[in-house]
Amino acid sequence: MGMVRQRGLLVCVGAVTCLLGIYILCLSTQWPPFLTPPKSLHSPAANFTSSKESPNRPKVPKQNPDPPQNIPASKTKTDPKLPKPAPNQVLDLSKSSSRSESDKTRIKPPKAAGPPESPFIGDSYMEDDVPRKTNCLSNIQSRIKTSGFGGQFLEWIPVLQGAKHVSPEEYERLRQYPGTHGWRNLDYKTLAGTLSVLNGSANLQMLDDWESRRNGTECSRCAVVGNGGILKGSRRGREIDGHHYVFRTNGAVIKGFEEDVGTRTTHYIFSTNTMMNSMRSYAGAGYRGPPVSPETRYVFLPDHDRDYLLMKAAATHTQVERGPERNKDPTKYFGQKVSAEKLKMFHPDFIRYLRNRFLRSNALNTKYKDLYRPSTGASMLLAALHTCDQVSAYGFMTPDFQRYSDHYFDSTYHQVGFFINHDLRMELTLWQQLHKAGLLQLYMRR
Template structure:
């Protein structure tokens, strides 16, 4: 009898194991969400193309910490979602606004258990605007970038500039979680309202606002983006730079005495209030006394503090700055007596966060300095031109042989290029090389073998 009981127990155990095995085959196992939380110390983000695609191809809901899909499995099931939350249609050339809401693109089912989630400070989730193109260029950047290695990073309808329509309570709640240039953290709603409501014309939301009068029968807009790198010294590129429809400059852009190498025109000047004041203190001895001032110059703020909004409001209304480090200062001192709201623009924080998350995703975001990391002012300017111009030529940006040149073209003696924790200049350099190789920009280099 004891032997029979043992046999029955063994047979019962085998049957139970078979039942459990069949249930496992027919049930998709999912790990607990807590087992896949991102560990910043163990989850590396490389600078490779594959890593960039991995982080950016899918909708990331920073409110709910949506899980990141596996790239290989998702490519078999769906096209990448556009990661944008709102579609504001601006139809017609007169700037008549027709608001239209869209839902997020559906998530594809992962082919395997989901991977780690994005940390909430990334926020790869953006506003969308359907702005009609200004040109009918048959071979512009926007038509070519989609077929390039940057195609999966590129969002065609992300707003580059912010203006009156963008400041709402809903948008303030969404963006106040992101500090510095990447959102409205630390900016109270009243300050936003006071500033952005004065940016209420098409000149404020169009980077190339005077294209109709400037194009001179051209089908494509040509932009020169001029950095301040020492590679420009002795280049004799001034005439070539001034020959473009638009000329972008930034920060300590010393022009007088260097026209032969860097040109003399400035249509767009990009800066933050902090970089403007620092440039005036640091480069006054070599001739920089403030931004270029001319009838064609537009001033593009890169806001990283409420002081940018306060200076913008004062400049647009010809009043003194109300508070902050620039309190009681007269903005016409920097932008000239003829400055008006039509000459002022301000980058949208979604756009700067998008550049950081997709084009310039640095390992710094995994470390102790992640809260201060952002694209350099020159990088934001160059990538803004990439998103608004049909053809872009870049001058004075860092190339692999940067150690041969001084930090700036106007340096009186050689100064080694400096590197700081809030920017990843070497990564930016690699991106410029890749954009040049892809034919999306023309990068000025003294030695074309840099690309090999």
């Protein structure tokens, strides 16, 4: 009996082994009907464009979220899919007493997947090839590519506009965007007439006189000076003036504050509206108009046609043709020696790019979206980051902003005001992120 049982067990084991062998053979040749091959994983992240520009990158990718109308393919580029900022690029302001739900806004680049962007956003831009003025190997533009901001940065974006940028096709593309982000509020004749005077190389280069300033150095150093109250009593004037270039904006009161803010101005950034408002609002503090000196350049941030009209009048030494500044003499603002070579104007693609990729506020989701844009100070600082090799920022908002008055020249304390046309808290967060990433040196009280 024992022998019979042992033989039976052996037969059973052999049968099971044969069946398993046949089953495995079937699996290797054909999938059974109740199993399917695993599909390759696909996520929006797989479509992200590399933060480094490929040397063989086509002029226009196959997918364009906002294709311009009737634009030659060689004139525009787009990066429709962007990675999110690195986790370590997010500043925690949860301990700030002024924090609200709206403060939780983070830098949100255009979505990587889904339907095309709204035409209002327009994450498609003209390509520019203005050569670098310096030979600095450690410039911000090369370092930003490997930072948490690499996916948002475009090295070929035109910062300034001039005569070469005007064409009927470009006008059709850009007139769909309002305010400083395009040419919607501008007729073609005014546009062409103004930009025709910006026809020199100096008009398209922020640091147009670098060779005469470099003094044997390879890297351009820029001080970007805001008007924040944090500068009062700072004694940073000599340090600011020690840079190759000094950028200022709006109500840049200097007289009486030299020890804190310095004396030099190489670039004055403004819109006609902000300049006129500053002359009215800060007259009591001593602001009479833009700084005037042989080294000063004037950089327009065009909000309306009045900026183009004042620009042309200044370049041609004629009175303003029409608008709120009609019959005004531009030399009253920029001095008798102002010339076309000293005038520059931001390209609307650049300001829209700053809005879309660095300061994309929740205000864009409200009925006030046409009013929103980066502040003049933010545009100034981000322009410096795109053109200077090293940037130091003074007088910009820091997390302890409530300790300081709105402006360094205020005679009494004035609380910082927040309005829908700018997102100052988002800008504050961005300055902290850029400082932490080592892309700028932000002055903060200790």
